[in-house]
Amino acid sequence: MEDVQDLLAQYGQWRRDETASYDDRAEQLADIVTLLLGQSVPGDSVQRYDHEDGPGLMYEFEGWDYILRLDENDDELFLGRKKLIPTSGGAHGGRWASLVWTADTIGEDLVARTREFGGTVLDRSHLEAAAAGMRPLAELIRDHFRRRQTNLPLLSLLTAGGRAPDEWSMTPTARLVSPPSVKTQTWAGTSAELLLVGQKQQDRPTGMALLPDQKALVTTPNGLLEVDTVRGNAHWYLALPGCHGAPVVRENGAVLVLCGSTLVRWHDGRLNAIAGGFEDGAVLLPGPDGEPWVLSGSGVTFNTGQGTLALTRAGDQVGDQVSYPITFEASVRSAVWLDRRRFFLAASGHSAVIDLARTTDAGQLNDWIRTPVSYPGHVLPAGTDSVVSASPDGTGIGVGLHRTEITSRTSEPLLHTQLGEIFGLVQEPDDGPAYLLASLPDNDPTHVRPVLMRLTGHHTSAPTMPPPPVAPTIGYEAVSQSARGERRDYRLDRLPLAREGQAEVFRAEHKDTGTIVAFKKRIGKGARDERRMRREVEAALKFGGNPHVMPVLDFGPAHDWFVMPLAEATVEDKRTELQDPAQLHILVGAVAAGLADAHRHGWIHRDIKPSNILLLEGRWTVADWGIVRRARGETSTAGLLTRAGIGTEGFAAPELSVDGHDITPASDIYSLGQLIGWISTGTWPQANVPLLPPPGPWYGVVRQATQLDSAQRPQDINTFLNLVERETGFQDELPITRATRLLEDANERGDTAAAAQLLTLAADQPNSYELYLDVVTKLNIPDATAALLANPQQTTAVLQALTGHAAGDRGDWPTWEEADRAVWWLLRVACLSAQKHQWPMLDDAVQGMCDWDGRWDRWDPRNTIRDWLRTLTGQAAATVASALRAQPHGARHYHEVIDDRRADTAIRSAIHAAQRT
Numbered sequence: 001m002e003d004v005q006d007l008l009a010q011y012g013q014w015r016r017d018e019t020a021s022y023d024d025r026a027e028q029l030a031d032i033v034t035l036l037l038g039q040s041v042p043g044d045s046v047q048r049y050d051h052e053d054g055p056g057l058m059y060e061f062e063g064w065d066y067i068l069r070l071d072e073n074d075d076e077l078f079l080g081r082k083k084l085i086p087t088s089g090g091a092h093g094g095r096w097a098s099l100v101w102t103a104d105t106i107g108e109d110l111v112a113r114t115r116e117f118g119g120t121v122l123d124r125s126h127l128e129a130a131a132a133g134m135r136p137l138a139e140l141i142r143d144h145f146r147r148r149q150t151n152l153p154l155l156s157l158l159t160a161g162g163r164a165p166d167e168w169s170m171t172p173t174a175r176l177v178s179p180p181s182v183k184t185q186t187w188a189g190t191s192a193e194l195l196l197v198g199q200k201q202q203d204r205p206t207g208m209a210l211l212p213d214q215k216a217l218v219t220t221p222n223g224l225l226e227v228d229t230v231r232g233n234a235h236w237y238l239a240l241p242g243c244h245g246a247p248v249v250r251e252n253g254a255v256l257v258l259c260g261s262t263l264v265r266w267h268d269g270r271l272n273a274i275a276g277g278f279e280d281g282a283v284l285l286p287g288p289d290g291e292p293w294v295l296s297g298s299g300v301t302f303n304t305g306q307g308t309l310a311l312t313r314a315g316d317q318v319g320d321q322v323s324y325p326i327t328f329e330a331s332v333r334s335a336v337w338l339d340r341r342r343f344f345l346a347a348s349g350h351s352a353v354i355d356l357a358r359t360t361d362a363g364q365l366n367d368w369i370r371t372p373v374s375y376p377g378h379v380l381p382a383g384t385d386s387v388v389s390a391s392p393d394g395t396g397i398g399v400g401l402h403r404t405e406i407t408s409r410t411s412e413p414l415l416h417t418q419l420g421e422i423f424g425l426v427q428e429p430d431d432g433p434a435y436l437l438a439s440l441p442d443n444d445p446t447h448v449r450p451v452l453m454r455l456t457g458h459h460t461s462a463p464t465m466p467p468p469p470v471a472p473t474i475g476y477e478a479v480s481q482s483a484r485g486e487r488r489d490y491r492l493d494r495l496p497l498a499r500e501g502q503a504e505v506f507r508a509e510h511k512d513t514g515t516i517v518a519f520k521k522r523i524g525k526g527a528r529d530e531r532r533m534r535r536e537v538e539a540a541l542k543f544g545g546n547p548h549v550m551p552v553l554d555f556g557p558a559h560d561w562f563v564m565p566l567a568e569a570t571v572e573d574k575r576t577e578l579q580d581p582a583q584l585h586i587l588v589g590a591v592a593a594g595l596a597d598a599h600r601h602g603w604i605h606r607d608i609k610p611s612n613i614l615l616l617e618g619r620w621t622v623a624d625w626g627i628v629r630r631a632r633g634e635t636s637t638a639g640l641l642t643r644a645g646i647g648t649e650g651f652a653a654p655e656l657s658v659d660g661h662d663i664t665p666a667s668d669i670y671s672l673g674q675l676i677g678w679i680s681t682g683t684w685p686q687a688n689v690p691l692l693p694p695p696g697p698w699y700g701v702v703r704q705a706t707q708l709d710s711a712q713r714p715q716d717i718n719t720f721l722n723l724v725e726r727e728t729g730f731q732d733e734l735p736i737t738r739a740t741r742l743l744e745d746a747n748e749r750g751d752t753a754a755a756a757q758l759l760t761l762a763a764d765q766p767n768s769y770e771l772y773l774d775v776v777t778k779l780n781i782p783d784a785t786a787a788l789l790a791n792p793q794q795t796t797a798v799l800q801a802l803t804g805h806a807a808g809d810r811g812d813w814p815t816w817e818e819a820d821r822a823v824w825w826l827l828r829v830a831c832l833s834a835q836k837h838q839w840p841m842l843d844d845a846v847q848g849m850c851d852w853d854g855r856w857d858r859w860d861p862r863n864t865i866r867d868w869l870r871t872l873t874g875q876a877a878a879t880v881a882s883a884l885r886a887q888p889h890g891a892r893h894y895h896e897v898i899d900d901r902r903a904d905t906a907i908r909s910a911i912h913a914a915q916r917t
Contacts, residue, residue, distance in 0.1 A: 004133040004261070004277035005323070007035055009530075011131045012319020013558035016487065022072065023054075029070055029101060030055040033137065036130045037068075040138035061138045067096040068141070095119070097141050101127055104270075106151045114151070120144040125154045125272050128318040132276030134158075134262040155271040159239055168218070168225050170196035170232035170452065180440055180451075184417040188403065189457040192415055196232045197440075198450040205450060207246030208424025208437045209255075216435065216452070217247050217255065218424070224257060224266075229435065229452065238266045246424060248286050256292050256314075258284050263294060263314050275314040275321040287313065287337045295335040299328040299347070311335070311343060311356065313484065315557070322485035322557050325538055327601065328352055328362035333377045336387055340481055344387050344406065346376035353406055357480040359545030360538075361597075372402035372411035378425035380434060383460030388414065390425045390436060397441040403458065414458050421448060431459050476553060476565050478513045483554035487561060492519055500611075500624070502529045507566065517553060518566045532626040534559040539603060539625035548594035550614055550623035564623070567614035571675070574615065578679045581697065581728070587613070587620050587679075588724060591672055594622035596717045599665040602631030606660065608671035609651040610678065629661060650674065650685035654708050657687075666710040669720050673705030673713075697728040700764025703797070712791045727764065735765050739775040747780050755779065756787035763794045766801035769809035776802060777821040781828040788829065789836055796844045799829065803848035806855050819856040823849055827861055831868060834876040842876065846883035850890025857893070866894050870903045877904035888914035 014028045034046050037059055046059045057068045097120045100106065106123050114121045120141065130137035135158065143157050144150070173179040173194050184192050207219040211226065217237060218225045224247060226237040240259055247257040254267035256274070263275040263284065278296045287293035297308030309326040326332075330347035337343055341357040350368035354360065362368070373391030382388040385406040393400050399422055401415040424437035434455040439448040482489075491511055496504040502524030508517050522533050537559060540552035555562035571578065571587065578584050591613060595605060605628055612624040627646055646652065646660035653670035655663055676698055677691030678684065685691040690706035693699050701724050707713045714720040739761055745754035762768075762776050776798065781788070788795045802822060808814065814822070830845035832838075849865070852858070872880055884891035884907065891914035897903045898912050 005321075007032070008131060008275070008277060008319050008321065009558040010035075011128075012317075012321075013556075013560060015317070015319050026054040026070060026072070030057065032131070033057060033068070033070065033099070033127075036127075036137040039130075040136040059138075061142060064142075064145075065094040066138075066141065067094065069096070069098040071098050071100050072102050095141075095145055097122060097144070099127060100124070111151045120149070121151050123151075125270070126157075129154055129262070129273040132262045132273035132318050134259065134264070134273050134276065153271070154273075155240065158241065158271075167199060167201060168220065168227070168234040170198040170227065170234070170450065172196055172230070172232055182418050182440070182451075182453075184415065186415045186457075187413050190401070190414040191456050192417060192436075193454045194451060195229060195435075195454050196227075196452040198232075200442075200447050200449045202447055204421070204439075204448050205423040205437060206244045207257075208426050208435065209247040209249050210426050210428060210435070211249060216426070216437075217249065218437065219243050219245060219247060219257060224255065227452075229454075238271075240264070240266075240271070245282070245284050246426070248284055248290075248292050250290055256284065258282055258294070263292065273318055274316060275312065275318065278312070279308065283334050285335055285337060287343075288341065291315075293335075293337065293343075295332065295345075299326070299330045299332055311354075315485070320485065320557055322555070324356055324360050324541060326354060326360050326362065327542055328354070330362075330368070333375060334379045334389075336379045336381055338381065338385065338387075338406075341483075344379065346379045346387070346389055347371060348375060351376065351404070356541075357477065357483075358551075359543065360541040361543065361545060361601075363545075369404060369406065369409045370411070372404060372413075373400055378422055380425055380427045382427075382458055383431075386460045388425075388434070388458050390422050392420070392422060396420060399436075399438055401436075401455070401458070403460070405460070415455065417453070419451065419453075423450065434458055475513075475515055476517070476551075479510045479515050479517060479563065480551070480553040482512060483563075485555060485557050487556060489554070490517070490519055490563065492521075499523075501626075503533070508563070510563075516566050517563045520562050520564065522560045530559055533562065535628050535630065536624065536626040537562050538630075539598065539628050540564070540623075542601070542603075543594075543597045546594060546597045547619060548590045548621050549597070550616060550621040565616050567616050567621075567623075569615040571610040571613040571620075571679070575610070575679055575682065584676070584679060584698070585724075585728060588672070588676065589721070590620035591622060591675070592717050592721055592724075594620075595665070595668050595672075598628070599668070599717055604629040604663055604665060605668050605671075606652070606656060606663075607647050608668055608675060609648045610675065613675070629663060647671070649687045650691075651678075652687070653710065654688045655710050664710065665716050666713040669705050669713050669717070670707075670710070672720070673702045677702050677706070695767050699766075700727040700760075703764060704760065707791070707793050709791070709793060712793060735761060735768060736771050736775070739771050743775050743778060746783050747778070750783055752783070752786045755784040756790065759784070759787050759791075759794060759798055762801065763797045766797065766804070769805050769812065772802050772805050773814055773818045773822070777818070777825040779825070781825070781832060785832060788832065788841075789838065792838055792841055795829075795838075795841055799826070799841065799844040799848050802826065803844070803851050806848075806852045814856070816856070816858075819852055820858050820860050823852045823856075823858050823861045826852065827865060827868070830880075834872065834880075837875070839875065839879045842879050843883045846880050847887050850884065850887030852890070853893055854887060854890030862893060866897055869894060869897050869907055870900055872907060873904055877906050881906035881910040884910035885913060888917040892917070 011032055037046050041059045041061050046057055049056050055070050059066050099122045101124055103123045106121050126140050129135055144152055182194055186192060203221050205218050205220055209217045211217055214229045216227045216229050218227050222241055223239040223243055224237040225234045227234045242260040243257050245258045247255050249255055254265050256265050261276055261278045262273050265272045265274050278294055282294050282296040285293050292314040294312045294314055297310050299309045309328055309332055310323045311326055312321050312323040314321050328345055330350055332345050332347045334346045335343050342353055342355045345352050349371055351371045352362040352368045354362050373389050374394055375391045376389040378390040379387050382403055386403055388401055388403050390401045397418055399417050399419040402411045403414050404411040419438040420441040421439045427434045436453040439450055489511055490508045492506040492508045496506050498505045504521050506519045508519035510517055522529055537552050537555045543549040544551035550564055553563045578587055607627050614621050614623045646656045651671045651674045653667040674685045674691050677693055680693030680698060692702050704723055705713055714723055739758055742754045742758040745751040765771055826845050826849035830842055833842035833845055891911050894911050895915055898908050
């Protein structure tokens, strides 16, 4: 159904574009009609041509050649052979038709002229029915010719034979000689009365709504029946095959019902499609102000599969529908609107309340409400924050009703009755009675006998005190509560505030409330640009309940614009203030909190940078989710998005330039680390180069967060926040005290975890002369082997820091024993590195060893060093030779190796060159 929804969005964008010229609109419509014809006709067989009034299309379908004109105005239309491109003379001749895309109906004069020349003419209702997926356009045109009709209303093309309405008539129980005995038990003041009993029949009703004057609309496979709830007689209200589910009756008398995957409207004798692309099992329900909403798809149960659950505001015309993808790990059966933008989602096991003005995420299990019935396929409001749900009890001969109080999250039984299936549950307005359409129990599963029961007393008791007045919505809340996807609701400034890639941001006013907002308008017209804005909207809707995520207040059906609060500043604007440790800590915590929800659901932002962190009402929020990687199973066209690097150079993690799809939260943590580095230094980061702050509390945070190997970074936000707290918060023990304790655990107990922690502590304290000379050089290499090899980048940082301490510390010089210990330790790391083919580690270890030996002329380790040098070959020898050339003052101490034929010539040459320095 996604292709239908995309086409609907394209159609709606075309219909609403009032600035385009006639020629542009005609060409855009020709593209849409080509796609519609392509649903039945091979795409390469549709050819474009131009007539004097605009574009036309030629195609072949089922052996016939067709010409289709696209015309704007039927008053000026002159249809004649001389005005048409001749057909190509197919096997059965040619057919031609005109599609008048501005007309709701076709005038009699045009019908007569068209008939004279053997053609057919269609109006906008046919076009929109095809766009909504109700019937392929090629078939609608073909059916006109099959019926030898010049113009047929849409309903006439879709009529059903069906059974006579009399067979659906029901009898009041008072008129039955032997009314069925239906054992019923009620609680909590509820009462039930069996009103009507129908005949045994094969077709099953699928929904019900109420009309004025004690009439009910019953949905059957062949259309809508009007049933008198007092007398039981029935007649067709709308004969239309494929109808299913409960209809919605609008205040103006229009009736809406789902027909297949399409939502249609029947009003004043005309049938129109108004929305489409809905999955099987979709549920139509009245929303705010009685407007139609559709619940469709399914949730993800137990974290398996891809969830397609959505609530869609249908709008009034094709292309107006606005879909809200819902995250709820449950099998949702039905829904009911509560108030404002709140909906109750009834699901097996647990149900949930979702407020679309805040978020599309139903939260976690502890936010849900236990469902008191097994299959809540029918639910209706029953007072302030309470709902009534009906379900078969699983025995085949029983139906139960329960009332659930949303605030207290409790339920109580209202009724249990001996009925079989449930077909509908509706409520009269103003707390009137409810009606249950069900069937009598029967051993014959192929037939049903419908009955209608009236319920009273099912509402919550009236409160003894009047409820407190509802506070009026103001500001941004008022905008989100009234959101309807209408571009004309906003007045934009003439000049944009900013341009971001393929979008411009304008300062705008919400006309109804006067609230000033930010209006982001898509410039790019391509599918990739549309997908980017769609992802940005979906993420903001999904995580909008998080105070540190910039919310989306409203958005266009075609994802060509959206509205968000107007931010006060960005991190770019506030860098100087954020250098204050307290302010930086607040920022980092806010960004981490904004990412936490997304990461928990498997979404990775991939573009954390200064301009995407916005200040809103005094709090920092994460914005611009346009290149977010959605959870696995929900991503699309990954190959197109990951062939090139993703993100902003310098802030993007290294793995995003290799495979931007197969990543983890560690990628966002890298970007957050670079953000801290940029704030601390004022230097824009380079690609794949960690931007470390000056030595201090944040140095260790950034160093660990920006490890080039993603596996060496904190793997989730909680771990990252623990790191921040450990490095920047108050600690009871000095680093040297903690290091000494870790050394004891590593050397005496063989604790590899302690060895790893010690190396991390050392890497985060590169300037601690005492820590390196008194602790690190005492770490047993065999006990630390796993830790040294697990994070080579960190190990090289430790090696470089130890080398830097060879020059002493502000007049404090190492003792001979300390210098010996440093050279021995570096030699052992060098041996390990050569054995494990860790060439960067080997280079740094040898350079450090030579630097220490060159400065302090240590005799004790020298014979061991010479013997080791004689054993090296291949890449190891080449790496060591390079290190020796870089440290000639230490390399010359090994001059005995020059004349030893057992040593590699690269090493002999490097030492020989050192002798001449």
